[in-house]
Amino acid sequence: MQQPILRLSAIEKSFPGVKALDNACLNVYPGRVMALLGENGAGKSTLMKVLTGIYAMDAGSISYQGEQVNFNGPRHSQEAGISIIHQELNLIPELTIAENIFLGREKTNAFGGIQWKTMFREADALLKRLNVKHRASQLLGELSLGEQQMVEIAKALSFESKVIIMDEPTDALTDTETESLFVVIDELRKEGCGIVYISHRLKEIFQMCDDITVLRDGKFIAETTVESIDEDGLIEKMVGRRLEDLYPRIDVAHSDICLEVEGLTAEGVNDVSFTLGRGEILGVSGLMGAGRTELMKAIYGALERQAGDVILNGKLVNPITPKDGLMNGIAYISEDRKGDGLVLGLSVKENMSICTLGQLSKGLQIDHSAEVTAVEDFIRLFNVKTPSREQIIGNLSGGNQQKVAIAKGLMTRPKVLILDEPTRGVDVGAKKEIYQLINQFKADGMSIILVSSEMPEVLGMSDRIIVMHEGRISGEFNAKNADQEKLMAAAVGKNINQITNE
Amino acid sequence: MTNKLFSKAWLIEQKSLIALILLIAVVSVLNENFFTTGNILNILRQTSVNAIIAVGMTLVILTAGIDLSVGSVLALCGAFAATLISMEVPVMFAIPVALFAGAALGAMSGVIIAKGKVQAFIATLVTMTLLRGVTMVYTEGRPISAGFTDVADDFSYIGTGYLFGIPVPIWLMAATFLSVWYLLNHTRFGRYVYALGGNESATRLSGINVDKVKIGVYAICGFLAALAGLIVTSRLSSAQPTAGMGYELDAIAAVVLGGTSLAGGKGRIMGTLVGALIIGFLNNALNLLDVSSYFQMIAKAVVILLAVLVDTKNK
Numbered sequence: 001m002q003q004p005i006l007r008l009s010a011i012e013k014s015f016p017g018v019k020a021l022d023n024a025c026l027n028v029y030p031g032r033v034m035a036l037l038g039e040n041g042a043g044k045s046t047l048m049k050v051l052t053g054i055y056a057m058d059a060g061s062i063s064y065q066g067e068q069v070n071f072n073g074p075r076h077s078q079e080a081g082i083s084i085i086h087q088e089l090n091l092i093p094e095l096t097i098a099e100n101i102f103l104g105r106e107k108t109n110a111f112g113g114i115q116w117k118t119m120f121r122e123a124d125a126l127l128k129r130l131n132v133k134h135r136a137s138q139l140l141g142e143l144s145l146g147e148q149q150m151v152e153i154a155k156a157l158s159f160e161s162k163v164i165i166m167d168e169p170t171d172a173l174t175d176t177e178t179e180s181l182f183v184v185i186d187e188l189r190k191e192g193c194g195i196v197y198i199s200h201r202l203k204e205i206f207q208m209c210d211d212i213t214v215l216r217d218g219k220f221i222a223e224t225t226v227e228s229i230d231e232d233g234l235i236e237k238m239v240g241r242r243l244e245d246l247y248p249r250i251d252v253a254h255s256d257i258c259l260e261v262e263g264l265t266a267e268g269v270n271d272v273s274f275t276l277g278r279g280e281i282l283g284v285s286g287l288m289g290a291g292r293t294e295l296m297k298a299i300y301g302a303l304e305r306q307a308g309d310v311i312l313n314g315k316l317v318n319p320i321t322p323k324d325g326l327m328n329g330i331a332y333i334s335e336d337r338k339g340d341g342l343v344l345g346l347s348v349k350e351n352m353s354i355c356t357l358g359q360l361s362k363g364l365q366i367d368h369s370a371e372v373t374a375v376e377d378f379i380r381l382f383n384v385k386t387p388s389r390e391q392i393i394g395n396l397s398g399g400n401q402q403k404v405a406i407a408k409g410l411m412t413r414p415k416v417l418i419l420d421e422p423t424r425g426v427d428v429g430a431k432k433e434i435y436q437l438i439n440q441f442k443a444d445g446m447s448i449i450l451v452s453s454e455m456p457e458v459l460g461m462s463d464r465i466i467v468m469h470e471g472r473i474s475g476e477f478n479a480k481n482a483d484q485e486k487l488m489a490a491a492v493g494k495n496i497n498q499i500t501n502e
Numbered sequence: 503m504t505n506k507l508f509s510k511a512w513l514i515e516q517k518s519l520i521a522l523i524l525l526i527a528v529v530s531v532l533n534e535n536f537f538t539t540g541n542i543l544n545i546l547r548q549t550s551v552n553a554i555i556a557v558g559m560t561l562v563i564l565t566a567g568i569d570l571s572v573g574s575v576l577a578l579c580g581a582f583a584a585t586l587i588s589m590e591v592p593v594m595f596a597i598p599v600a601l602f603a604g605a606a607l608g609a610m611s612g613v614i615i616a617k618g619k620v621q622a623f624i625a626t627l628v629t630m631t632l633l634r635g636v637t638m639v640y641t642e643g644r645p646i647s648a649g650f651t652d653v654a655d656d657f658s659y660i661g662t663g664y665l666f667g668i669p670v671p672i673w674l675m676a677a678t679f680l681s682v683w684y685l686l687n688h689t690r691f692g693r694y695v696y697a698l699g700g701n702e703s704a705t706r707l708s709g710i711n712v713d714k715v716k717i718g719v720y721a722i723c724g725f726l727a728a729l730a731g732l733i734v735t736s737r738l739s740s741a742q743p744t745a746g747m748g749y750e751l752d753a754i755a756a757v758v759l760g761g762t763s764l765a766g767g768k769g770r771i772m773g774t775l776v777g778a779l780i781i782g783f784l785n786n787a788l789n790l791l792d793v794s795s796y797f798q799m800i801a802k803a804v805v806i807l808l809a810v811l812v813d814t815k816n817k
C-alpha cells in the first residue's frame with residue numbers, strides 16, 4: 001500500500017480526570033476514503049481537534065506529506081491543505097455562497113474593495129465542479145442542508161485541500177442528497193484527495209469507504225480494508241464485545257386499539273389516518289421533510305391541528321398544547337435533543353423531572369426527596385452513565401443524554417410514547433440499550449410510535465410500519481413482509497397499490 | 503492549600519463575594535469611619551432599593567429577558583401611593599394596592615412579550631417610556647406630597663422606621679431575597695424559570711405553560727419595583743415624577759456582578775445580593791474617600807468591566 005499523506009501516531013491527550021486519547025493513530029492515504037469509527041466518546045472528535053491544533057497533544061506526532069507538523073489552529077491546518085467539514089456547518093445563511101466560500105479571504109483591490117466579479121467567477125467554477133445547480137451570488141440560506149454541505153466542500157476545495165475530513169456528513173441529509181455527496185466524494189478520491197469519513201452508519205461505510213480505522217476509549221484498535229471485515233466484526237471491534245442481534249424484537253399480543261388518528265391535517269401533514277394497538281410498536285418511515293415530525297407534534301399538541309381527530313382509548317382528546325398531550329397520556333420525545341429536547345445547562349435531575357414536577361410537589365413546594373427518589377430510579381432503570389444526578393446534562397455523551405430525554409417522557413407514565421429518531425447520534429452500545437428499553441415498555445403494554453430514518457431500525461423494531469411521503473401516508477406494511485426496497489419505494493412516493501402488501 | 507473549601511472552582515464561584523470582602527477590608531484600613539455599625543446600616547439601607555429591584559431583574563434575566571421599565575414602575579407606583587396616602591387611605595390598604603398596581607404593570611410588559619412575541623428589550627423600552635409619560639401626566643410634572651396626617655406618619659415608617667434597631671428597608675430587602683430564594687430553589691415556578699431561560703422550546707415541549715412563567719416573572723419584577731417605589735416615596739414623604747430614572751441599569755449591573763448570565767438559565771439570587779452590595783459599598787467608600795461623584799461613575803464602570811472580564815475568562 002502507498003505511503004500515507006497524513007499520519008497521526010501514538011497521540012495522547014488528557015483532560016482533567018479523563019484520558020481522552022491514549023495511543024490513538026490514524027493514517028490517511030491519497031486517493032482513498034478512510035472511515036474513522038468508534039462509539040461516542042471513543043475520541044474521534046478529540047483526535048480531529050488535536051490534528052487541527054484546537055487542542056495541543058500531550059504526546060505523539062503528526063506527519064503530513066512526509067514532514068513533522070504541529071498546527072496551531074484550524075486556519076493554519078486549512079492553509080496547509082487539511083479541511084474539516086463539521087457536523088454543524090460553519091456557514092452564514094445571510095451571506096451569498098461566494099462570500100461564505102471566501103470568508104476572511106475576500107479578493108480585494110488596492111483600496112480594500114472586494115472584487116466581486118473574480119470572487120463570483122471562482123466560486124461558480126467550484127460549484128460547477130461539485131454539480132451544485134446554484135449561482136454563487138445566491139444567499140446561502142436559500143439552499144437545502146445538503147447543498148449547504150456542498151458549499152462547505154467547495155470551501156475546502158478552494159483551499160486546494162489534500163485531506164478532507166467529514167464528520168457525520170450524512171446525518172441531516174436526505175437520501176438523494178447523500179447519493180450526490182457520495183458522487184462528489186468519489187470524484188475527490190479520483191483526484192487524489194485523502195478523505196476521512198466519520199460516521200455511525202455502517203452501511204454507508206461499507207458502501208463508500210476503502211479503509212477503516214477503529215478507535216475505542218481513545219485507543220487505536222485496528223486499521224483494515226473494507227473488504228477484509230464484515231459488519232458484525234466491525235461492531236465487535238467498536239464495542240469490544242459481541243453484540244448479539246442488534247434489534248431484539250419481541251412479540252406481544254396486541255388486540256385492542258389504543259390510539260386512532262383520523263384525517264389529521266396540519267402544516268406539512270395532509271389528511272393522515274392510522275391506528276396504534278396496545279403494546280404495539282408502529283414504525284414511521286419516510287424521507288427527511290416527509291412530515292413525520294410534524295405529524296407527531298400535531299398528535300402531541302405541539303403543532304396546530306387544522307383538521308382531524310386524535311382519539312385515545314375511544315375518547316376524543318385532540319390536544320392543543322404539549323401539556324394537554326401529556327395530561328392525556330401522550331409523551332413525545334423530540335428528534336432534536338439539543339434544540340427542543342433537553343435544557344443542556346440544567347442537571348440530569350432537573351431535566352428528567354421537568355414534565356412531572358407537578359406530581360413531585362406538595363402544594364407549591366417541590367418535594368425534593370420524592371424527586372430524588374424518582375430520578376434515581378430512572379437513572380438506574382436506564383443505566384444512565386453520569387457521575388451524579390446533579391451533573392450538567394450537556395456534559396454527558398449523546399447516548400446518555402438521549403436516555404435522560406426518554407426517561408423524562410416515561411416518568412409521565414404515558415399510554416402512548418412517541419419516539420422521534422431515538423437513536424440519532426447515539427453509539428452502537430447505547431443504541432442496543434435503548435432498543436431493549438423500548439421492548440420492555442412494549443412488554444408492559446405501552447403503545448409506541450417509533451419514527452426513524454434508519455430503515456433497519458424501523459424494520460427490526462416495529463410490528464407495523466407506515467411510510468410517509470409529502471405529508472401523506474404512502475404505504476403501510478406488516479413488518480414481517482416489509483423490506484428496505486418496499487419502504488424506500490413508498491418513501492419516494494410510488495403508487496401505493498403496487499407496493500402495499502396485503 | 504489543598505482544603506476543598508478553597509479549590510479553584512469554589513474560588514471562581516465565590517469571586518464576587520471575595521471581591522466584596524476585599525473591598526470592605528481595604529476601605530476599612532483606609533478610613534476608620536467606614537467599618538462602623540452606623541455606616542454599615544447606612545449602606546445597607548441605601549442599597550436596599552437597588553437590591554430589591556435587582557431581585558426582580560434577576561428573575562427576568564434568568565428567563566433570558568430584560569426589564570427596562572422598573573424605574574418608571576417605581577415612579578408611577580410611588581406617585582399612586584403618595585396620592586392614596588394624601589387622601590388618608592389607610593396604609594394597610596394603600597400599600598397592597600400600590601404593590602398590586604406594580605405587579606399589574608409588570609404583567610403588562612410580560613403579556614406584550616409572551617403573547618405579542620415582542621423582544622423583551624423593545625417591549626420594556628416601550629413600557630418604560632409609556633409609564634414615565636403616564637407618571638408625568640398624572641403628576642403634572644410636580645412632586646406629590648404624602649401630606650402631614652397620621653396616615654402619612656404611618657407610611658413614613660416603611661422608609662425611615664426601625665425594627666429591632668435595624669432600618670425597615672433592610673428588613674424588606676432581606677425578606678425579598680429570602681422569598682425569591684425560596685421561589686427559585688423550592689418551587690416548580692422557580693425550576694421553570696431556569697428551564698425557560700436555558701431552552702425555551704424544550705421547556706414548551708415539556709408541557710410547561712411558558713407564557714404563564716414569562717408573565718409571572720415580569721409581574722414579580724413590577725411588584726418589587728413598586729415595593730422599591732414605596733420605600734423611596736416613604737423616605738421623602740413625597741413622590742418625585744423623575745424618581746427611579748436609570749435605576750434599571752444599576753439593577754442590571756448588580757445582577758451581572760452577581761454572576762447571572764444575560765443569556766438566561768444560569769445564576770443565583772444570592773449572587774445578586776452580593777452584586778448590589780458591591781455597588782452600594784463602592785459608592786459609600788468613594789464618598790468617604792472624597793472621590794468626586796464624577797469619578798465615582800468611572801470607578802463603577804471599571805468594576806463592572808473587570809467583573810465581566812473575569813467571568814468570560816473562566817468560561
